Amino acid sequence: MSDAPLLQLEDLHVQVEGKEILRGVNLTVRKGEIHALMGPNGSGKSTLSNTIMGHPNYEVTKGRILFEGEELVELEPDERAKLGIFLAFQYPTSIPGVTLANFLQASLKAIRGAENVKPLEFRKELLGRMKELGINQEFAKRYVNEGFSGGEKKRCEILQMALLNPKLSLLDETDSGLDIDALRIVADGVNQLINPEMGVLVITHYQRLLNHIKPHFVHVLVNGKLVQSGGPELALTLEERGYDELLQAHAVPAGA
Amino acid sequence: MSSDAATLQEIGNDYKYGFHDAEDYVFKSGKGLTRELVLEMSRMKGEPQWMLDIRLHALEVFHSKPLPEWGGELREIDFENIHYYVRPSEKSEKNWDDVPEYIKNTFDKLGIPEAERKFLAGVSAQYESEVVYHSIREDLEKEGVIFLDMDSALREFPDIVRKYFGTVIPTEDNKFAALNTAVWSGGSFILVPRGVRVEIPLQAYFRINAQNMGQFERTLIITEPGSYVHYIEGCTAPIYSSDSLHSAVVELIAMEGSTIRYTTIQNWSSNVYNLVTKRAQAFKNATVEWVDGNLGSKLTMKYPAVYLMEEGARGEVLSIAYAGKGQHQDAGAKMVHVAPNTASTVLSKSISKDGGRTSYRGLVKVYPGAHDIKCNVRCDALLLDEDSRSDTYPSMEIDNKDVQIGHEATVSKVGDEQLFYLMSRGLSENDAIAMIVNGFFEPFIKELPLEYAVELNRLIQLEMEGSIG
Numbered sequence: 001m002s003d004a005p006l007l008q009l010e011d012l013h014v015q016v017e018g019k020e021i022l023r024g025v026n027l028t029v030r031k032g033e034i035h036a037l038m039g040p041n042g043s044g045k046s047t048l049s050n051t052i053m054g055h056p057n058y059e060v061t062k063g064r065i066l067f068e069g070e071e072l073v074e075l076e077p078d079e080r081a082k083l084g085i086f087l088a089f090q091y092p093t094s095i096p097g098v099t100l101a102n103f104l105q106a107s108l109k110a111i112r113g114a115e116n117v118k119p120l121e122f123r124k125e126l127l128g129r130m131k132e133l134g135i136n137q138e139f140a141k142r143y144v145n146e147g148f149s150g151g152e153k154k155r156c157e158i159l160q161m162a163l164l165n166p167k168l169s170l171l172d173e174t175d176s177g178l179d180i181d182a183l184r185i186v187a188d189g190v191n192q193l194i195n196p197e198m199g200v201l202v203i204t205h206y207q208r209l210l211n212h213i214k215p216h217f218v219h220v221l222v223n224g225k226l227v228q229s230g231g232p233e234l235a236l237t238l239e240e241r242g243y244d245e246l247l248q249a250h251a252v253p254a255g256a
Numbered sequence: 257m258s259s260d261a262a263t264l265q266e267i268g269n270d271y272k273y274g275f276h277d278a279e280d281y282v283f284k285s286g287k288g289l290t291r292e293l294v295l296e297m298s299r300m301k302g303e304p305q306w307m308l309d310i311r312l313h314a315l316e317v318f319h320s321k322p323l324p325e326w327g328g329e330l331r332e333i334d335f336e337n338i339h340y341y342v343r344p345s346e347k348s349e350k351n352w353d354d355v356p357e358y359i360k361n362t363f364d365k366l367g368i369p370e371a372e373r374k375f376l377a378g379v380s381a382q383y384e385s386e387v388v389y390h391s392i393r394e395d396l397e398k399e400g401v402i403f404l405d406m407d408s409a410l411r412e413f414p415d416i417v418r419k420y421f422g423t424v425i426p427t428e429d430n431k432f433a434a435l436n437t438a439v440w441s442g443g444s445f446i447l448v449p450r451g452v453r454v455e456i457p458l459q460a461y462f463r464i465n466a467q468n469m470g471q472f473e474r475t476l477i478i479t480e481p482g483s484y485v486h487y488i489e490g491c492t493a494p495i496y497s498s499d500s501l502h503s504a505v506v507e508l509i510a511m512e513g514s515t516i517r518y519t520t521i522q523n524w525s526s527n528v529y530n531l532v533t534k535r536a537q538a539f540k541n542a543t544v545e546w547v548d549g550n551l552g553s554k555l556t557m558k559y560p561a562v563y564l565m566e567e568g569a570r571g572e573v574l575s576i577a578y579a580g581k582g583q584h585q586d587a588g589a590k591m592v593h594v595a596p597n598t599a600s601t602v603l604s605k606s607i608s609k610d611g612g613r614t615s616y617r618g619l620v621k622v623y624p625g626a627h628d629i630k631c632n633v634r635c636d637a638l639l640l641d642e643d644s645r646s647d648t649y650p651s652m653e654i655d656n657k658d659v660q661i662g663h664e665a666t667v668s669k670v671g672d673e674q675l676f677y678l679m680s681r682g683l684s685e686n687d688a689i690a691m692i693v694n695g696f697f698e699p700f701i702k703e704l705p706l707e708y709a710v711e712l713n714r715l716i717q718l719e720m721e722g723s724i725g
Contacts, residue, residue: 053676054679055676056676076684077676077680078680078681078683078688081679081680081681081682082682087680089680093673093677095674095691095692097694097696097698098694098698103678103681103691106683106687107678107682110683110684110687111681111682143698164681
């Protein structure tokens, strides 16, 4: 199956609490490709990433999600993670009482197999990755995301991406809530991790992240449909013109 | 039973301590509680008359007191269907090799001798009504630390026992304290001399084996000024279809500037009524900490108490409760501020699952004249499904204005977002829930010695397994 693309979305329709959010999305991401998904607030960008990861509240009503040719829709989120899919959350939740180190070790054991994670080596790897991302070692002992600032949370998401080394990375609004310095650190971290074997889908409202993480393809999601696709230049055009034109052109008919 | 039915019964039955031994006992009383039984027990134990008198009086008190109408459902207890005194062997041994083979095997399975070798300063192992094994490290013995089973203490130190027995929890305190006082057997006696710090824990392990068994151990711990002790107790029982009764009385006396930490990991099988009275007196600048873990039993009613008797005394209760299917954990804490300038803290965390029920029942009492009191109570409940239940019954009797009292209670459910987050990192749903639960209990777990923390984490993992539909 190595010829199959990493990710194929075919006519994907998704409902949340009975409301249709995605209305027929087609998208293909191959190894080594960086795709940017842009769009105004409420267009369904986060719905797309949550659906690919398998959030139980997002119901696929039509269409398919294929990962390396395998149908994902029936799989639990942990099974998808084990296939090599990673979602960097826009709003990572906190897990009180669970240290970041324990959480990451459990996660790594689940993904790599318990026998492949030795405590000492894990510790070394963890601290090395933390250093690269400019995360203070003290965070290993802190409870997952509890009391973290927005930037700290995002950096910890990228730390997880670094350790889990996924085939497909979904970065959901990784730039939101970051000042320019934090943005650069996070983006540099992501750039170090991207490799020819990995596919990346960067979800963002603004173009600024794409100055740091250079996409090969840019897609625009409006009201649950991809309305435009193109090269990096599309992001710049959008930055100039805004989403208003597209919103008007692709308004959902009343009552839909 | 067909093999299919047997297999079915095993599914979801994760209680790994549910095995039992064939009975080969020196003495086993018939069922039921009579004056004759009390006389016979006391005679077999060779007790002084004053103890027999205390027992007989307590028996009357037990019969005269009605069942409590609060707490859990007690009316199903059939007091006539219980063996009140079962003596498995002739005496308490100091060498594991001298303990009857089948009993030693049981404690081997429970990991007690191993734990003793690894990280305990002393061990007491009670099987049914009697302590069958007992030891303390020589260096502690030389420093004058007394760690004995209660029956031996009564023989060897009758004056000390007589002076303190029943002074913290009087016979009349409640029906189950009276029951214990009438038929008590086994339990621990600890006396730590002035200034001695027992840095490594002492442990007692309580095992019920027989069906319809009643276990009534009696524990008394006294720390002399400036001393320290950490005592740990664990308990398990086989699974039977009929009920057993465990009703202990634990009295702690912390003299000036001393500290007692009392840790319990209660993991009774789900057919055991666990009705326990635990109370401490903390004198000047003394500290008493109850670290109380309730995982098992059918019904637990237990409210560890600290009476803050003199200035500077501190009391702390840190408790967790887990209630699964058919279980009710009615647990809590009592802090009684008798003297001024005393402080207390209660942190209670409970989890209910599969229709289980947890209740926090607490009392904070401040006597007139007890000024400059600090007290902080916090109860957190976590519900794992819609069928489960948690209630809080806090009670405050404050007869003084100069007090700082905080009370906070939260009830939450395991959140979808937390589950999704952990599962998106490869954890199965069970592992994710176990991780959230472990995190919830973390403030408790981090107070345990490492070996117990690991064991408790593993127990929680087991409890979470096979439960997701």
